[in-house]
Amino acid sequence: MTTVQERPDVARGGRARSRDRTTIYLLLLPSLLPVLLLSVFPLLRGIYLGFTDARAGRNVEANFTGLDNYKELLTDELFWNSFKIGLLWAFGVTVLQFVLALGLALLLNQQLRFRGVARVLAVVPWAMPPVVVGILWKLVYHPDAGLLNEFFHRIGADGLRTNWLGDFSTALPAVIIVGVWAGMPQTTVVLLAGLQGVARELHEAAAVDGASTWHRFRHVTLPAIMPVVVAITSLDFIWNFNSFGLVYVLTAGGPGGKTMLPMLFAYEEAFRYGNYGYAAALGNVMVVIIVALLAVYLRRRLREAN
Amino acid sequence: MLGKPSRTGRALQYLALAGYLIFLGFPLVWLLSTAFKPPRELVQLHPSLIPSNPTLQNFVQAFTEQELGRAAWNSLQVSLASAVLTVLVAMPASYALARFKSKLGTVALGWVLLSQLFPFVLLIIPIFLVLRQAGLANSHAGLVLIYVVWALPFALWMLQGFVRNIPRELEEAASVDGAGRLQVLRRVVFPLLAPGLVATALFSFISAWNEFFFALVLIKTPELQTLPVALARFVGIEGTARLGPLAAGSLLATLPSLIFFAFMQRRLSSGSLAGAVKG
Numbered sequence: 001m002t003t004v005q006e007r008p009d010v011a012r013g014g015r016a017r018s019r020d021r022t023t024i025y026l027l028l029l030p031s032l033l034p035v036l037l038l039s040v041f042p043l044l045r046g047i048y049l050g051f052t053d054a055r056a057g058r059n060v061e062a063n064f065t066g067l068d069n070y071k072e073l074l075t076d077e078l079f080w081n082s083f084k085i086g087l088l089w090a091f092g093v094t095v096l097q098f099v100l101a102l103g104l105a106l107l108l109n110q111q112l113r114f115r116g117v118a119r120v121l122a123v124v125p126w127a128m129p130p131v132v133v134g135i136l137w138k139l140v141y142h143p144d145a146g147l148l149n150e151f152f153h154r155i156g157a158d159g160l161r162t163n164w165l166g167d168f169s170t171a172l173p174a175v176i177i178v179g180v181w182a183g184m185p186q187t188t189v190v191l192l193a194g195l196q197g198v199a200r201e202l203h204e205a206a207a208v209d210g211a212s213t214w215h216r217f218r219h220v221t222l223p224a225i226m227p228v229v230v231a232i233t234s235l236d237f238i239w240n241f242n243s244f245g246l247v248y249v250l251t252a253g254g255p256g257g258k259t260m261l262p263m264l265f266a267y268e269e270a271f272r273y274g275n276y277g278y279a280a281a282l283g284n285v286m287v288v289i290i291v292a293l294l295a296v297y298l299r300r301r302l303r304e305a306n
Numbered sequence: 307m308l309g310k311p312s313r314t315g316r317a318l319q320y321l322a323l324a325g326y327l328i329f330l331g332f333p334l335v336w337l338l339s340t341a342f343k344p345p346r347e348l349v350q351l352h353p354s355l356i357p358s359n360p361t362l363q364n365f366v367q368a369f370t371e372q373e374l375g376r377a378a379w380n381s382l383q384v385s386l387a388s389a390v391l392t393v394l395v396a397m398p399a400s401y402a403l404a405r406f407k408s409k410l411g412t413v414a415l416g417w418v419l420l421s422q423l424f425p426f427v428l429l430i431i432p433i434f435l436v437l438r439q440a441g442l443a444n445s446h447a448g449l450v451l452i453y454v455v456w457a458l459p460f461a462l463w464m465l466q467g468f469v470r471n472i473p474r475e476l477e478e479a480a481s482v483d484g485a486g487r488l489q490v491l492r493r494v495v496f497p498l499l500a501p502g503l504v505a506t507a508l509f510s511f512i513s514a515w516n517e518f519f520f521a522l523v524l525i526k527t528p529e530l531q532t533l534p535v536a537l538a539r540f541v542g543i544e545g546t547a548r549l550g551p552l553a554a555g556s557l558l559a560t561l562p563s564l565i566f567f568a569f570m571q572r573r574l575s576s577g578s579l580a581g582a583v584k585g
Contacts, residue, residue, distance in 0.1 A: 024406050030398060031396060050428075131518050134538075135537060147336040270431060283424070
């Protein structure tokens with residue numbers, strides 16, 4: 001929608017225009033219909049369900065209950081626990097993803113040997129289905145046959161061997177690392193594209209003025225890629241907050257709920273206990289929270305930019 | 307780009323790069339190695355990084371015992387149907403979006419962004435109810451419909467970019483020559499659009515192939531399960547010797563998207579498709 005096209009009907013009369021309009025709608029109809037039916041409608045219905053006591057089962061009537069679900073959520077300790085874990089997960093993964101991806105993108109933007117290998121490797125995790133990423137890391141974290149424990153054995157640090165995904169204290173950090181691994185490639189590619197758009201002349205001018213590498217990064221590179229950074233971190237945050245498959249395969253929320261992300265919690269509520277209304281309410285709360293956090297973040301960035 | 311770094315600076319850069327290569331690469335090596343290890347090496351007290359007696363046994367076992375073969379076949383059917391249907395539906399719409407200025411275009415783009423915001427959990431219950439009403443809840447047809455709808459916003463956005471790249475003059479020249487609108491579309495636009503259509507089909511195929519959540523919730527009959535769901539079920543079966551077939555199956559499940567990414571490499575590295583594939 002960036003370039004404004006000339007309308008083909010400008011020169012012609014109104015009859016041609018209305019014929020064009022019919023054509024447009026005919027062309028759009030096959031797309032519009034399924035989207036309305038299976039995307040827009042379910043979404044609106046889902047939001048509404050959050051204000052009812054809908055439950056699983058065929059002839060169960062759903063009654064409008066107003067804010068009852070939300071009052072219940074407020075006092076639901078399991079929800080608060082899962083909410084806290086969700087925030088830790090989403091912030092942890094997004095921040096680490098960004099820092100590591102920026103580092104890698106800066107390296108890949110230089111004339112280094114093995115750059116080609118790194119570029120390919122940096123994209124492979126992106127190509128893997130989330131379920132496979134989960135399985136892959138289950139193999140790495142496996143208590144007996146895992147790569148990580150074997151590594152600690154080989155370097156003579158047997159004391160560090162543990163059941164990474166099964167231990168209360170290591171489970172959440174362990175899944176966060178998997179989240180970073182899985183999402184880093186995309187962030188790297190986007191940041192690299194941003195870096196390649198930074199004008200060379202600016203750097204050269206700054207270098208001539210005697211600016212240090214850090215100064216040039218801070219005052220030339222960073223401001224230039226800021227729009228890209230804001231866009232990708234926002235998207236990453238949304239994706240991470242709504243992520244499901246990866247942690248479902250890794251821990252299914254265990255041990256003892258230590259990795260029970262909000263989406264896993266909502267899934268259990270809906271499909272294990274059949275509390276459709278309650279699960280939808282949880283979904284609504286998540287959307288509101290994401291929007292609020294993004295609004296704060298984007299406003300601060302905008303103010304800094306001005 | 308950041309000027310010529312000192313010798314120590316260079317060394318540090320290579321050290322950092324090595325760190326990245328280990329972090330990104332070793333888990334992949336481990337998956338490969340596990341997939342080719344015979345059972346005896348899998349249960350070994352201290353596993354080795356490279357299998358000493360590589361075998362294809364795990365691949366055979368994954369397909370015969372765990373019924374991953376059937377799941378892969380299901381996934382293939384569902385993904386192919388999704389790809390074809392997405393292209394068929396997106397082609398006319400993307401043409402309309404690219405060639406006619408219309409408010410609908412802005413609305414469509416807005417929907418792409420908005421739909422990212424909402425968790426699947428909010429959508430899945432009403433979708434489940436709609437599909438159940440249509441008798442499609444526990445079927446591949448229902449799954450295909452959802453995958454098409456899910457792939458459509460991005461497919462439209464991508465494909466209309468391809469349409470814009472076709473010079474309008476070509477179409478005008480053809481219609482001056484007396485070709486009707488349909489003929490122009492078929493003779494001029496369609497052939498030039500072929501790469502875009504392939505890219506769109508591949509994108510739709512991969513999103514369907516990788517998708518887990520909808521398949522998990524909607525498909526109840528084990529015979530209809532798709533590959534990611536079958537693999538996830540497989541994880542539940544503990545026992546170290548089982549890891550071999552699991553790794554082998556996972557490896558095979560990755561192949562289609564790897565091929566897709568190899569195909570899209572150039573576009574990806576230019577960043578124009580960033581944000582494309584997210585499972």
